[in-house]
Every structure is written in C-alpha cells, then in structure tokens.
Amino acid sequence: MKTYLFILILAVSHHALAKVDLRQVDAFIDQTAAELNLEPQWVRSIVSQAKHQQSIIDAMNRPAEKVLQWHDYRNIFLTDKRTLEGVDFWNKHEAVIDQVVEQSGVPAEVIVAIIGVETFYGRIKGNHKVLDALYTLAFDYPKRSKFFTKELKNFIQLAHEQHINPLEAKGSYAGAMGYGQFMPSSYRAYAVDYEADQVIDLINNPQDAIASVANYLNKHKWKSGGAVLRQVTKPSVEMKFNQLKPHQKDHKTQAEYTVLQLDMADGSQQYWQGFHNFYVISRYNHSHMYVMAVYQLAEAIKAARQEVSS
Template structure:
C-alpha cells in the first residue's frame, strides 16, 4: 500500500496492521535525521494504535527544496572525491537541514564573556578533580602517548577536558548533516564547509565510524577532542592498531590524535606553556604588544619576575609578554607551547585555560594575580563605538568595524598616553566611558 492510498474493502484489523507497518517503516526511515519528525511519527503511531481509525497514515515530507537541490547538485563533487553512490545515498536519503545549525550559524552574539568568567568555568575545581582522576585512570595510555609523540600528558588531558569535559559532552549533532547544512546555507566560507563535508563522507565510507555515530558540534567538530574532518584526516592516530582512527568511541585514539596534532605543530617536550609574572613599577607597557620576543633572561633584566618568586628554569627560552586584561589584570610570559595550543583554538582565553588547567591537574595552584573585574571587555558594537570616538579625537584607527587589531591597539595606546593613563592598549568598558566623557 502506498502512502496516502485510500482504504477500501479491508477489514478493520488488517487495515490497522498495514497502516501501522507502513508508519513504522516511515519513522525508521527518518529516525536518524530529524528529532521533530521522530516525535511526530511516534504521536501518529500512538494515535493510530489507540483509535483503530481507518486512515491512511503517512508522515508529511515538508522537505526543504533548496536543500534537496543542494544535495543533488553536490553529488558530482563528492563523486569526483571518490565517494560512492552507495555511501552518498545511504547518508543523504531523507536528510533535512539541521535546525540548530541554522539557528546558531546566524546568531551574532553581542555578549563577550570576560576572561575571568571564562577561566572560572573552564578551570573549575570540578574539572580539575576530574582531570586528576583521568590522569590516574589512563596513566598507562598517557605514558605511551607521551613517549610516542613527545607531548606532555597533562596538556593532552587539558584539551580533552576543555573540549568535551573528558567526553561528557561531545555534541548531539550528526556531523555530516551539520556540515551539509553549513555548505548549503552559510553565507561565508562555503568552499571550506564543502571540503569538510567531502572529508566527513570519506571517513564514513572508509569505516572509521558509522554515519549514525558520527556525532559532534553544530559546526562539525567531532569526537572526544573535537577535530574538524580535515584535522582528523591530517592528524588522527590509530593508537590501538585496529585500522580505525576512532576519536568518537576510543579514548586512546582520541588522546593520541590530540598529541599527534600538537606534536606536528611544534610542541616542545618537557616545557611549559608560560609563566605568570609580576611587572615592576614604572614598566613600559609598550613592550607588552603581544609580539615582542625576548628570552626569559632578557625579560628578567627589565625587572619581570615569576609571581611565585621562583627562578625561570630555562632563562634562554623565548617568550612574549601577554596581558589578557591589560594592566589591570595578571601578566604572563608565553612560550612556544602556548602558541601551539592556539593552533587548536586561536583564542588567548582558550590557550590560557588549557595551560592553566594542565598545571592544576598536576598540582599547580590558581592564578595569583587579581582581575579588575570592572574593566569589562567590549562587545562588537561597543568596540565600533570606541573606534569611532578615537577617530573623532584624532587617534586614527581606521574603519570602525568592531574588531580589535594592531591599528586599534595603537590608537588606544596613543590616547591613553596623551591622557596620562597606563598605555596598555586594552579596550574596556572603563576606557569607553572615559572617551565618552572626554568630548
């Protein structure tokens, strides 16, 4: 019996059973792809079973025609990349866009989380304790990984903790569905999403993970340590030698993959990510431009010391002075490994959280310096307002685009210096208020 066919000359029991069978098949077909349709199917099934009504029950398609055209049009690209029609059809039959991905990709949050709030959450006592438990539980695996890749075990654990809370939440989106949605609907980086989609299809085709188990974030980051498909292709490791690089269900594979990533981006074995430091009175904050590189010994000659009073173990290591919240917050001398972590996620707050969590896991204490929490960072629109005001005051920063770059930091420093303020180049709500009053 086809969908929508009227019932004629059928007994009640036979008609009901046929409708239920057809409905069950419909629900199973759409089950992996749409929670909303899954709920609808269950409701229809229960209604039919309860009432025994002689109705031809079917699940309305409500297909996104544009998405269907995208799927059809993308086939030649996938085929050229070696994807079989069997794989392609098995994956895309019945698929609809991921509603959550559509919602999140267009959401431009104006809120900027202050780095101190970010660190409070990312390096919570609970996450530190869980990390220490994982350090014990996977001690043998981590020892092998550390020996094989030369990446310190606490750094690998910290990334695992940051990305998915040690596997506690790896995302609830089918990666291929999310990537297909982005390739279809995202206004920017279309070619990027298409390449990631092809790579994800190849991963499934090669048998490293089943399509229905390929879970990740709404933007396609996958597994325990959240690799994009292209990163999986380049860096994922087969720790246990079973022929699969399984970052979804094999914790050893996921941890080894993370170590391989860090190794190939230049991780320096046995060295830390950085040091919290104290700056001397009268320090020249122009040196804290996020680029100036000196050895730790050279920084020491400017009066910079470790916050805990200890000596730098290797004074010849190169470092860059970073002030994540300007002169009003803690200061850090960042080493090579800090910037390797930033290759994983190019955000200062993220890399600082990973390094700090790694230290805490192996017994380190909290950050010693205080954050002046009234110096809140600016959101995008506030930054554009700040830039416009700097331009109006004669401190040219270029286009007021809401993005903090070298020109904006230079303009901020010039303004701060002209007003007798500490020229740290940090854009805060306090600075914006001062500019508004300084008409």
C-alpha cells in the same frame, strides 16, 4: 483549523528548504563522488538525509569565546570537579598516557586538559548529528561555506574509510567529534590507531583519543620542555609586544611577541606572555581564551595529582 495547520507546516517546511540551494547540493554530491571515487548513489543516500538546523547557525554566531569575558569563561573550565576528574582520567589511563608522552614529547597534563576542556573527559561529546551540522554550515553559512563544504566531503570520506555510520555520528554544532572534538579533516590527518587494531575510534576509544591529541600537537611542532605562557606586568610601548584581547585571533604574529590581556572579575587586568607552545595549542582552537583555559586547567590537574601522590 486543520487546513490552516497544514498550510503552516508547508510554509515552515518550504522556508527551511529555501535556506539551502539544492542545486549546490546536487553539484556537491556529483563532485564528491567523482573526486573520492565513490558510488554517486551512496553519497546521495547520505547527503539526502541531512537536515538543515537553524539552531546550528545560531550557535555558530554566538560561541562562548566571543560573548564571554575571561573571568566567566574561566569559571566554566577551571572548577574543582573538572580538575579532580582530570586526575582520575590521568590515573585511569596512566600507562597509555606515559607511552604517548614518551613518543610525542607533549606533557600529560596538556593532553588531559585538552580532553577535559573539549568534552569533560568524554562525558559531553555533543548532541548534534555531524551530518546535519556540516550540511547546514556548508550550504547556509556563507562566510565559512568553503571550509565546511570541505569538512562535509572529509566526513563522507571518513565514513567510508573508518566505517563510521554517517547518519548516527554525533558531535558539536560545528561538526567536531569524539573525546578531543576533531573535525573530519583533522580526524583523517592526525588520528592515531593506538592499539594497532586497524580501527581508529576517537568517539568511543579514549586510548586512540589520547594518542591523537598528542599527535596533533606534535605534528604542529610542539617543543618538548618549552613554555606555554608566563604572567607578566603590563607591557610598555617600548617592549613592542602585540597586545591582544582574548577574543582576537592572531595567526601571523610570533608567539614570543604576543601578550594576552585578560579581564578579571574585579575589573583588573592580567597580562600573560605566550611562547611557541602557546601558538601550538592555538592551532587546536584559535581562541586565546581557549589556550589560557587549557594551560590553567593543565597546571591545576598536575598540581592536584602531585598533591594526592605526595
């Protein structure tokens, strides 16, 4: 019996290793060390401890944005609890948010709503090791291997620059980190040191996270005072709108010509026209259901806060 179990364990281990071509891993280590001017042995000491996780592949193949209808997706994020905790988060960080809004032009409710949708205001940041997630997706997810290989390289560089422990950092199954769930490349490109203390910490510091979410939207050309969405009647053919189902990802169409069709719980449909800032939020997450959830949560938080203060 013990011999059988030993053979079974070896078989399972071999199956897990077989999913990753170790020659590709070695080539990645050498290339990354050379490109980033890092000690090869240091890079290898990190990557060699990464573990392939089949659960990450499974999660990537069934994201909520692809398997849920709008009314189910909406019920996850548009709750009284998430709205009221959004008000609390806003009040707690009001001084920081006010300053960030003035500098970026991005409304407070949108900043708060993104953090609310992404991590429930920092409560749910993800339990996957970022290293495992990026390693698995870089070397065993062919359709997006190029993207995640780049993100793994950025993660190693980020660990070197910001002294993040690459073996301990946790995030989403896609390797996103912190309050705002930034991928490593976005972390390096858009993260802000709000307190000017020479440390950019999006994982534990909500002030850096607030400033970074706003900076991300600002750098993607947020229009201060501009609209995000408005509800419209069903578009006619003559209107020449590009009608999209919420699962679709449209990167080329001008936002002003996009109408989002949402399936409601009673079987009816709603139609919402997107504007430029709709497109900007979609740079954060390309799912149109995600943008709608952020928009509606932002409006709910803003209304609840005004009601409390009135």
